[in-house]
Amino acid sequence: MAHILIVDNKKNMLTVLRMMLEEEGHTIRTATDGLTALETFKLIECHLVISDIRMSNMDGMQLMSEIKQIAPDVPVVLITAHGSIESAVEAMRQGAFDYITKPFEVNQIKSTVAKALEVYDLRRENRQLREEVRQQYEFRNIISRNSKMQHIFEIVRQVAPTPTTVLILGESGTGKELIAKAIHGLSDRAHQPFVKINCAAIPHDLLESELFGYEKGAFTGAHQQKKGKFELANGGTLFLDEIGDMQLSLQAKILRALQEQEFERVGGISPIKVDVRIIAATNQNLQQLMDTGKFRQDLYYRLSVVQIHLPPLAERKDDIPLLAQHFLEQYNRQLNKQTVLSAETYRLLTHYSWPGNIRELQNVIERAVVLSPTETITPTALPETFEKMNSEPTDSENYLRRLENGETLPELIEDIEKQIIAKALATSKDVQAQAARLLGVSRSHLHYKLKKYGLISDDETETD
Template structure:
C-alpha cells in the first residue's frame, strides 16, 4: 500500500528538496506552500504523514497541527523550523506532533524520523484494531450458549462489569471461568488497561509471592534483577487469580492486605507501592468448605466474594451442546459449512454424556473428531468413553441403597476415590499431570490425593 506524505513550507527550495528526498525513499509526496493550501489537500485525500514548517504567513504550523489532529487524528505530523525554541517544541508535542526538526537538518536525520513516525502511526492503528478485536471477542461473543443458565449469567455479567467490586467465579474445571473474567474486564471501565491472568495452582509455593508482588535484585538466590510482579503489570486493570484456593495461608494474609490497603511491597523491598487493581478470583473448589476446614482465610473469602458468579457445568445445559459443537467445528475447520457437521446419532451420544471436563473437554473432542474423521462428526469418530456407558457426577443418588446393617461411609468413599485415581493413571499412561486434568483437578490437589492413599510413588 502506497504511503502518502504532504510537505508544507512557504519556501519552494525546502519543499522540493524534501519531495525529492522522500520520493527516492519510495513515498508518494504532495507539496503545499501554505497551511490553507495544506488543509485543501487534507480535505480531498488522506495522508500518512504531514511534514510542516512552523513559521509561515497567515495560518502557522502550530495552528495547522491542531486542525490536523481534529480532523485526522491518525495522521502523523513532523514539525520543522529555523527558529527552534524549547517552547515551540513543547507546544507542538502537546498538540500531538510526533517530533520536531530544527533547520538545517541532516538527510539521514529526516529519513530516520520519517520512518519512526510512520512506524509509530502503524503501531497505534494496530493497537486500536486489536483492542476492537479483543472487545468483540470477549464482549459475550466468546461465551456460547442460549440456555436459561447462560442467559442468567450474561445478565449478571452486564450488571457487575461496570462496577469496581471484586468478583469470585466458582465452577468446575473447564466451564469457562477465565472467559467470563475477560468478559467482565472488557465490559468494564478498565477495558483499555491490562487484563493479567495467573493460575495460582501452577506456581510453586516458593515463587508465588515473587510472581504476585515482584522482587528486588538480590532478595533471594536467582533474583539477578528487579522484577515487576503481576499486581504491577495489572495496574489500572484487572488481575484474574485462577485457582485462588491453591494460595498458601501465609500468602493469603498478604493478598488480604493488598485488597484492604490498596498497596503491596516487593520481595526484598523497603517501600510500599500503590495497587489500583480490580481482582477477579476463581476456583473449582468449594472455598466456603475450605474456610470451614481452615485452609482458606475467612476474611479473605469475604473480601473476594463481594459478588459471586456460579458457572454451570455442561451437563446442566445440554441444550447448548449443538451450538458449541458448531462453534468449535467452525474454529478448527475454518471453511463454510456444507451439509450436516454432526450426525443425529453422534449428537444424541454427546448430549447423553456427562462431560466431566465440561466445555474444554467438548472442544478437545470436536477437534479430535475433525482430525480423525475429516468430515462429518459421526458415532464412529467419537471416543469410547462417549460411545459407551460412563458414570458421571450427575448420577442420581437413588442408584445406591444403604445396607440394613449399616456401612463405613468414609471407607466406602475412599475405596471409590482410590479406584478412580488408579483408572485416571492407567488412562493417562502414568502421566500424573494428564491424569489430574482428566479428573478436573489441579496437579497439586491430585498429588495430595495420591499421597493420602500412599500412591504418590507408584
C-alpha cells in the same frame, strides 16, 4: 447543525452572540447566570457551551466543572472582559476548550466555535467506537442460550462497570476465565491490562514473587528488579485463577493488597500503590476449606462481594449442539476441512455427562475433525467412551425393560429414589444436613427416607 448554550449576565452580549451563531445555522439557547444555565443544560441536547466567567451565584469556572461531570465530551469556551495570563492558564488547566477575552473579533468566535464542534464530533465518534468494541468484546467466545447462563450474563453486565471484586466458582473447563475477561471487557478498565495468574500452576515458594515482584538481590538468582502481576495489572484487572490452592501465609498478603491497594516487593521496604480490580476463581469448595482452616474467612468475604456460579456442561444440555457446532467450524477453518456432525453423533454428544465440561467437548470435536475419514463425522470418530455409551441401553430403556418384566411403577420409583439418596449421602460423606441441602429436602424428611430404605439403622439419629 449544532445546539449551543450561551451564558452571560449581559443581555446585549447574549443577543450579539446569538445572532452571530444563528447565521451559521446553529440552534441557540441562552441563560443569564450559571445556575439557570446548568438547569437548562440538563434539559436540552447541547454540543457546545460558551460562558462568561464573572457571573452571580455560579461563575463560569464552576459551571464548567459541573458540565464536565455531566457530559465530559461537551467543549466549554470561556469568555471574559478581565483576562490575564494566570486566569487563562487556570481555565485551560481545568478543561476549557478555549479562553477568549473581550472585545473579540467575529471571525475569532466563529473559528473557535467551528474547532470546538469538530472536537466534539471526534470525541463522540471515539466514544461510539469504544462502545462498539465493548459490545464486540461482550461475552466473546461464550456461546449459550441456556437460561442459567443468560442470568449469569446479566450479573456480569451489572457488576462490570463497578470496581467490586468478583469470585467465580465452577468446575474445571466451565469457562471461568472467559467470564473474567467479559467482566474486564465491559468495564471502564477495558483498555488497561488484563493480567492472569494460575495460583495452582506455580510452586508455592515462587508464587509470592510472581504476584508482588522482587528487588535485586532479594534471593539467590534475583539479579535484577522484577515487577509482579499486581504492578503489571495497575489500572486494569488481575485474575487470580485457582485461588483455593494458595497457602495461608500468602493469603494474608493478598488480603492486605486488596484492602489497602498497596504491597512491597519481595526484599523491598517501600510500599507500592496500585489501582487493581481483582477477579478470583476456583473449582474448589471454599466453604469446606474455611471449615478445615485452609482458607482465610476474611479473604473469602473480601473476594466474594459478588459470586458467580458457573453450571457444569451437564446442566447446559441445550448448549451442547451450539458449542459443538462452534468448535466444529473453528477446527474446520484451522484444518481446512468441511466436516459435519451426523444426527447420531449429536445425540451421543448431548447425552454424555461431560466430566471435563466445555474443555472436554472442545477436545472431542478437534479429535473427531482430525480423525474422521469422511466429511460426515459418525460415532466411530468419537473416543471409546462414546462407543460404550452407544452400545449400552439408556436409563429410560432399562426402566422400560424392568416394567416389562413385571416391576410396578411405584417399585421402580422407590428404587430410583433410594439410589439417588444413597449417592447424595456418599457425596456428602454421610453428613445428612449436607445431603439434605443437595437433595433440596428437609433433614427430617431425609432421615425418614434413610430409615425407610434401610440406609441407616432405626436407632441412628440425624447428623450434622
